[in-house]
Amino acid sequence: MNNDSNAHFNVIDAGILCTYQDLGRFKQGNLGLTTGGPADKSAYLWANRLLKNPAKAPVLELSFGGLTLVANTFTTIAITGAKAPLTINGQTKEIWQSHRIKPDDEIKIGFASEGCRIYLGVADGFLVQQQFGSVSTVVREKVGGSNGLAISAGQLLAITKTEKQPLYCLKEHDIPSYTKPLTLKVVTGYQYSLFNSYEIAKFFANEYQISNQYDRMGYRLTGASIQSNITKMFSEGICKGAVQIPPDGQPIVLSNDRQTIGGYPKIGSVLSRDLDYLMQCSQGNKVNFEPISIHCAHNILHLAKAKYLKTQLLKVAM
Amino acid sequence: MPQITKPSRKAVRIEVAGEDALIIYLGDVIDKNISKTIAQLKNRLIEELSDCLVDLIPSYVSLLVIFDPLISDYYAVKQSIIKHLSSDFTEAKTNNNVIELPVYYSPESGPDLKLIAKTSGLSIDEVIKIHQEKTYQVFAIGFAPGFAFLGEVDARIATPRLATPRAKVPKGSVAIADQQTAIYPEQSPGGWNLIGLCPLPLFEPNAKPHIPYQVGDSVKFIGISKARFLTLGGQL
Numbered sequence: 001m002n003n004d005s006n007a008h009f010n011v012i013d014a015g016i017l018c019t020y021q022d023l024g025r026f027k028q029g030n031l032g033l034t035t036g037g038p039a040d041k042s043a044y045l046w047a048n049r050l051l052k053n054p055a056k057a058p059v060l061e062l063s064f065g066g067l068t069l070v071a072n073t074f075t076t077i078a079i080t081g082a083k084a085p086l087t088i089n090g091q092t093k094e095i096w097q098s099h100r101i102k103p104d105d106e107i108k109i110g111f112a113s114e115g116c117r118i119y120l121g122v123a124d125g126f127l128v129q130q131q132f133g134s135v136s137t138v139v140r141e142k143v144g145g146s147n148g149l150a151i152s153a154g155q156l157l158a159i160t161k162t163e164k165q166p167l168y169c170l171k172e173h174d175i176p177s178y179t180k181p182l183t184l185k186v187v188t189g190y191q192y193s194l195f196n197s198y199e200i201a202k203f204f205a206n207e208y209q210i211s212n213q214y215d216r217m218g219y220r221l222t223g224a225s226i227q228s229n230i231t232k233m234f235s236e237g238i239c240k241g242a243v244q245i246p247p248d249g250q251p252i253v254l255s256n257d258r259q260t261i262g263g264y265p266k267i268g269s270v271l272s273r274d275l276d277y278l279m280q281c282s283q284g285n286k287v288n289f290e291p292i293s294i295h296c297a298h299n300i301l302h303l304a305k306a307k308y309l310k311t312q313l314l315k316v317a318m
Numbered sequence: 319m320p321q322i323t324k325p326s327r328k329a330v331r332i333e334v335a336g337e338d339a340l341i342i343y344l345g346d347v348i349d350k351n352i353s354k355t356i357a358q359l360k361n362r363l364i365e366e367l368s369d370c371l372v373d374l375i376p377s378y379v380s381l382l383v384i385f386d387p388l389i390s391d392y393y394a395v396k397q398s399i400i401k402h403l404s405s406d407f408t409e410a411k412t413n414n415n416v417i418e419l420p421v422y423y424s425p426e427s428g429p430d431l432k433l434i435a436k437t438s439g440l441s442i443d444e445v446i447k448i449h450q451e452k453t454y455q456v457f458a459i460g461f462a463p464g465f466a467f468l469g470e471v472d473a474r475i476a477t478p479r480l481a482t483p484r485a486k487v488p489k490g491s492v493a494i495a496d497q498q499t500a501i502y503p504e505q506s507p508g509g510w511n512l513i514g515l516c517p518l519p520l521f522e523p524n525a526k527p528h529i530p531y532q533v534g535d536s537v538k539f540i541g542i543s544k545a546r547f548l549t550l551g552g553q554l
Contacts, residue, residue, distance in 0.1 A: 029375040029384075030360075031521075031528055032459045131523055141463050142504070143523060189334035190341065234348070235458055235467070237375030237382025239339035261377050261460035269336025294392050297337035301387055 007073035008156040009122075015066030015109070020126060020145035021119075022058045025134035029260050035240065036136030036144060037256050039063075039216055039279035040117045041272065042176065043081035047121035050078035050098045050168050050313065057125030058135045060151070062118040063216075065111040069120075071101045073161040076123040078168075082115030082178060082280060097169035097316060115178035115280035123165060127158040138257050140217065167316040174311050178280040183288045184253070185274050186243060187297045190266035191230055195245075199226050203267060203289060208251065210285045216257040218244075219278060221287070225249030228265045235263040241270035243289075255279060271297050273304055332399055338372065339384045340395055342403070348378055348469060350455050354414075356381050357534025362402045367395065376533040377458040378467075415535045416453060419501070421492050421514040422547035423449070427554065428513035434477050434494065446541060448472045449492075449513060454499060456535045464503035464521030464529040468537055471497045483509030490516045490552065492539065503529075517542075517552030 011018075021044065024037025038044030038061055048057050060067070065084045078098040079086055086093045087108045093099055095118075101107065109118060128135045128145060137145030146155065192200070208223035226249045237260060238244075244252045244264040253270055254262075255278075270278065271292065278287065292300075335341040342359070345352045356376045363374060363383060370390035375382040385395050423446040425431050435442045454468035461467075476497045484507065487493070491502045493510030502508060503521035522528055531537060542550070 026372050027374075029373040029382075030459060030532060032461065032463045032465055035373070132528075143463065187334060187337045189336060234378035234380070235460070236341065236377045236380040237335075237339075237384075239336040239382060239384055241336055259460060260375050261458055266335075268334075269339070271337055294334045294337060298387050298391055301337065305388055 007075070007161040008158050009069040009071055009107075011151060011153050011155045011157060012068040012070060012106075013066060014151045014153050014155070015062055015064065017063040018067055018151040019061050019137040019139070020058050020128050020135045020151070021061045021137070022135050023056045024136050024256065025132050025138075025144070028132045029237065031132075032260055033132055033141060033143060034138055034257055034260050036134065036138040038117075038119065039256055040081055040115075040119075040276040042276045043117065043280075044119050045308070046096070046170065047078050047080040047119040048125075050080070050096075050170070051076060051121050051123050052165070053121060053123070053125055057121065058128050059119050059121040059126065060157075062109060062120065064116050065109050065118060067107075067109045067118075067120070069107045069157070071105045071107070072103050073159065074103070074164075075101045075159055075162050076165045076167070077101055077107065078121045079109065079118065080121075081118040082112035084112040084118055085110035094169065096175045098165070098167045100164065100167065116282045117280055122159050123162040124160040127160065140257060167318065168313040169316050171312075171314055176277070178277065181288075182274070182277050182281065182285070183290050184278060185271040185292045185297070185300075186268045186289050187271060187294050188268040188291050189294070190242065190268060191228065191233070192266075192268050194230050194265070195226070195228050195267060199228065200267070202226060203251070204291055207286050207288055210281050210283050210287070211250075212283050214281070214283065216255060216279075218252050218254040218258055219281070221251045221253065223250070226251065226267075230265040233263050233265060235261045238262050238266070239269055241272060241275045243267045243270060253278060271300065273300065330403060332396055334392070335382060338387045339382055340392070340399065342381045342383065342399060343379055344381070345379045348457065352379055353455055353457055354534050357532065359402060360533070363398065366398045366402060370395070375460075377460070415531070416538055417531050417535055418538050418540050419516050419518060419530070420542040420546070420550060421450075421516050421539045422544055422552060423492075423514035423541050424544065426544075427515040427547070428492065430477075430480075430493075430511035431513050434475055434511055434513065437477060438475055440474065445475050445513070448475050449494075449499070450539050450541055454537045454539075456531045456533050456537060459529070459531075459533060462502070462504060462506055466500060466529075466531055466537070468499045469497055471499050473497065477511045479509040480511065483507055487512065488515065490518075490520070492516055515547065515552055515554070517547050517550035
């Protein structure tokens with residue numbers, strides 16, 4: 001008899017938006033399915049790495065916070081991402097660190113004060129059925145995770161009972177700050193060469209603010225209006241980070257849950273590492289844009305990967 | 319056998335789309351042959367790029383190639399694309415499937431038939447007949463899972479989108495927007511003109527194939543009676 005098969009967290013409160021995420025859904029664009037995946041991939045990866053999980057192990061992504069779980073088994077969790085109060089049985093605990101959990105422990109994540117996406121990883125990952133090669137939940141498509149839906153109170157989230165694991169944390173200076181001024185590097189492309197140079201200059205010279213329309217699909221910004229003379233365009237494939245300029249001239253940065261095709265002109269696409277930070281922003285935050293080439297983007301990505309691999313975790317003394 | 323020609327060098331452009339994506343434009347007008355070339359190029363690049371390929375998104379005149387920039391780079395991916403663009407497309411086997419889809423056309427299942435008849439000056443029966451006469455090309459799949467953009471609709475029944483989109487378009491609705499036609503695979507909001515209902519599932523997450531068509535295929539609509547619609551599992 002396997003008495004571990006019932007190991008789970010009971011969801012007492014699911015907060016504002018809580019979804020299962022893994023690295024995302026790939027090679028399904030021909031069906032019209034988007035990628036999904038963690039809004040802040042960097043914070044997601046750290047949650048799994050603090051647990052020595054494979055990078056693709058399913059985690060919970062929590063937008064804004066407000067999650068309460070009760071465990072029925074022994075396990076280890078790690079919380080990364082936005083700065084939010086964490087308590088285990090009422091005791092304040094650090095985030096960007098792993099913690100041991102025992103049966104009946106109550107894990108409570110309050111609301112984020114810096115950033116807005118929080119990741120809760122568990123040893124060996126959440127046990128959840130894949131759809132189209134991924135557990136990532138895209139609510140708009142009703143695909144992935146728990147029947148394509150966000151997680152709700154009363155659900156039991158299956159996990160694996162695990163023996164005591166060493167606990168880790170990140171060094172203070174390796175923890176990202178979500179309050180620094182944000183400049184989004186844009187790999188120029190798509191219809192970039194068809195925009196008037198004055199409009200391009202305006203786009204890169206002005207500050208933009210996050211509007212009240214921002215979610216996992218995309219961030220609508222407000223600021224200097226950018227005009228394009230592009231009148232006729234056929235819908236085409238949209239990659240992650242694409243910056244659309246609709247007729248009202250207010251840019252939209254498209255993210256994980258974007259539509260796969262669309263017909264608005266695009267000026268290029270935000271570098272993935274910067275997009276992670278944008279996805280931690282909320283209404284009223286300000287951003288700037290800076291143009292870079294695809295070659296420069298590749299250098300940044302290779303350096304970032306090397307740095308990620310070199311970064312050492314600290315063992316937490318028990 | 320449809321004539322598939324090598325895309326002319328002049329019309330073809332490869333642009334950067336993002337850090338992990340290049341977009342290939344194969345023309346600047348909607349054309350069945352371009353659509354078929356895109357479908358073929360897509361299949362070739364699946365084999366060619368294998369390891370570094372993340373996704374391929376075909377559309378009307380373009381193919382978006384998404385790759386892993388930590389495995390490959392701009393030059394290598396572009397070179398692979400150029401290699402396949404300069405090869406001959408006539409010899410390759412084309413997927414020219416014609417998918418027949420049953421539709422229950424009626425004012426009951428297609429509440430905008432009356433409007434289309436009124437604006438076109440045709441009778442409802444004529445609108446229904448004209449919609450079935452053509453074999454439509456699948457130009458793109460997107461908007462929602464399994465939502466196929468089909469074209470081109472006979473100019474006589476082409477109708478602009480509704481001024482105010484419906485909050486709920488029923489699952490299986492067959493619709494027209496300008497010279498495009500489509501079927502809504504799931505209930506969703508939508509602004510297209512509804513002319514009938516298809517009783518077959520068009521997006522099945524738990525069955526294969528998940529959708530009955532691919533970009534480059536053709537679709538033919540076959541009118542059916544209400545009784546047949548209900549027998550096939552349709553719901554009103």
